[in-house]
Amino acid sequence: MSNTASGYVPCPNTDQILAGLEFHYGIPRAAFDDWRFWSRMDSGVVSLAPADHEPGDGVYESFGMMMVRRDDHPAAAGTAFVRRFGHLATRNTVQLEGAALANYLQGLPVDSGVADERRGFVIVVGPHGPVGRGLWRRDDERMWLLSELAKPYRHLPESTTDSTEAPA
Numbered sequence: 001m002s003n004t005a006s007g008y009v010p011c012p013n014t015d016q017i018l019a020g021l022e023f024h025y026g027i028p029r030a031a032f033d034d035w036r037f038w039s040r041m042d043s044g045v046v047s048l049a050p051a052d053h054e055p056g057d058g059v060y061e062s063f064g065m066m067m068v069r070r071d072d073h074p075a076a077a078g079t080a081f082v083r084r085f086g087h088l089a090t091r092n093t094v095q096l097e098g099a100a101l102a103n104y105l106q107g108l109p110v111d112s113g114v115a116d117e118r119r120g121f122v123i124v125v126g127p128h129g130p131v132g133r134g135l136w137r138r139d140d141e142r143m144w145l146l147s148e149l150a151k152p153y154r155h156l157p158e159s160t161t162d163s164t165e166a167p168a
Helices: 014-024 080-089 099-106
Strands: 008-010 037-041 046-050 065-070 093-095 120-126 129-138 144-149
Touching: 014 037, 014 046, 014 120, 065 080, 080 120, 080 129, 099 129, 120 144
Parallel strands: 093 120
Antiparallel strands: 008 037, 037 046, 046 065, 120 129, 129 144
């Protein structure tokens, strides 16, 4: 198995990605006038880079900011993308504070306390702006917001137990 990765090419599905972002999140197409979408030739990963940047000749492991892992699902935007462009969203956002935000930042589900019909991906916004993506799931009685925050961005609480004790 080779350790090399294929290069990037201009994303052929840019129009569909922009339409998906506008439809799902309300992020206007014009927000990306100074950006270009790039596809990795060996996968469905789509990255975003300033319009005046291009990958040079050769083989690349990564280029730009990862936008999505599959070009057919722009609502599943990555954490870095959400933190950079999520403030432009006018739909499918949820504001969290206090314990709910702390749970989300730890990767724990957040109980919405209601049994409505919300579904799908949302941009999670904290007191200082967008923090990541969440996913609404319904059980028999309530809606839960599942944290889709990438592990490197999670804030885990400091351990308060002795290292010889099993956590409760």
